[in-house]
Amino acid sequence: MSLPLLELFPAGLRGRLEKLPQTLLLSLEEIRVREGRPLEIGFGGGSAFVCPQGKAVTDSADAYRPTREDCRALLERVTNHSLYAVEEELRRGYVTVAGGHRIGLAGRTVLEGGHVRHLRDVASFNIRIARARTGCAASLLPELLDPVARTVKHTLIVSAPQQGKTTLLRDLARAISAGQWYHPQAQRWGGRKVGVVDERSEIAACDRGVPAFDLGPRTDVLDACPKAEGLMMLVRSMSPEVVVADEIGRPEDAYALKEALHAGVRVVATAHALDLRDVFARPVLAELASEGMFGAYVLLSRSGGVVRHRVVGADEAEAEARKSSGCRSVPVIRSPNADGVRHA
Structure with a gap:
């Protein structure tokens, strides 16, 4: 994974993710952060959890559970400290950050006229990692x-x-x-x-x-x-x-x-x-x-x-x-x- 994307995460999450084996980091496809629930990673069609020591584990009971502060800090970084600036993206449920990485968001919706006007109390993040695979279209x-x-x-x-x-x-x-x-x-x-x-x-x-x-x-x-x-x-x-x-x-x-x-x-x-x-x-x-x-x-x-x-x-x-x-x-x-x- 590129260093700029790791820097998106607050210290409590970044420190654990950085400890994952390099081969695993390079194959990551998504990182799921859910407040009070296991920190999850997806790679190569499979998934695992990340324990407090920064190791990939299969048992969710051993996983690190992001805190409210982790999620608040991550949202601040994802929105560049301005919820208003990404209001339209929040309404659609995702924010795209530098590098083309899309951050899916879930929380409490605020409705207006039966339609989603805003998203608040964000407690779930799905960081989908974008990578160029030059030549992958060659056979097609x-x-x-x-x-x-x-x-x-x-x-x-x-x-x-x-x-x-x-x-x-x-x-x-x-x-x-x-x-x-x-x-x-x-x-x-x-x-x-x-x-x-x-x-x-x-x-x-x-x-x-x-x-x-x-x-x-x-x-x-x-x-x-x-x-x-x-x-x-x-x-x-x-x-x-x-x-x-x-x-x-x-x-x-x-x-x-x-x-x-x-x-x-x-x-x-x-x-x-x-x-x-x-x-x-x-x-x-x-x-x-x-x-x-x-x-x-x-x-x-x-x-x-x-x-x-x-x-x-x-x-x-x-x-x-x-x-x-x-x-x-x-x-x-x-x-x-x-x-x-x-x-x-």
Whole structure:
């Protein structure tokens, strides 16, 4: 783990985390701090607790239990000593800190008009550790290429949380921007102009507008911008050839993606879903799928620390849609350029 992230923690927590073996620190994926409850770490698909002496243990009874003071000090550091400055983030339940690390928060909500206005009495933190894994898209990208258009297909990456969607998306953006297609027939294609809408500041981890992660030489980033609005802004102002967005699912996201498609821009996005059945069970994603928005679906699965992918083409996805609906047929209208071919 990088030293700057350790410095985020108050002394009582940091001292114990720093005592963990270096190999374990480097493989950490999340740290869960809960007031009065065991300090927990996640790594490589597994988890353990941290005891007062700074060792990983399996029995929660042996774990260190963060105090109210630990949690108060951590919240102060996470919010840079200004709850007001991150009020919008608190309303959404997370804060993104330098380096693209996302801190999930839970506590008592303050409602206004039936909607969450603020979060107070924060007693749970989930620190999700962001890392660049350069080259992790190497085995996948060749399966997503559109040889006719010499670019990438419209692609939806699907998995449950913590399967590596954002990490993979980041490296896809880098490779497409750099023209690193990992395929002998694409050596002369060159890179594409990429636009990234980074609503949660996780993909690029921008510092004053400059990405902390390598997203390639032809990539422009709209940081901390709602996806739907950001997609339209990029298409209008930055003339991207490929747009990238994380965790789509709202109606306005679908509208913006379709507008990008009709503007001739390729789309690479992620969504939370276990499999294609889940995709077609979500109204917004089902609408996009039924209109033939995507030429490829990437299904991620994880066993231990190994992430595997399976690429499903549009035709197989349509068959899955028919199966999921319980109908013999589902009307599918293919959008132009979903897979490089215009369908009747």
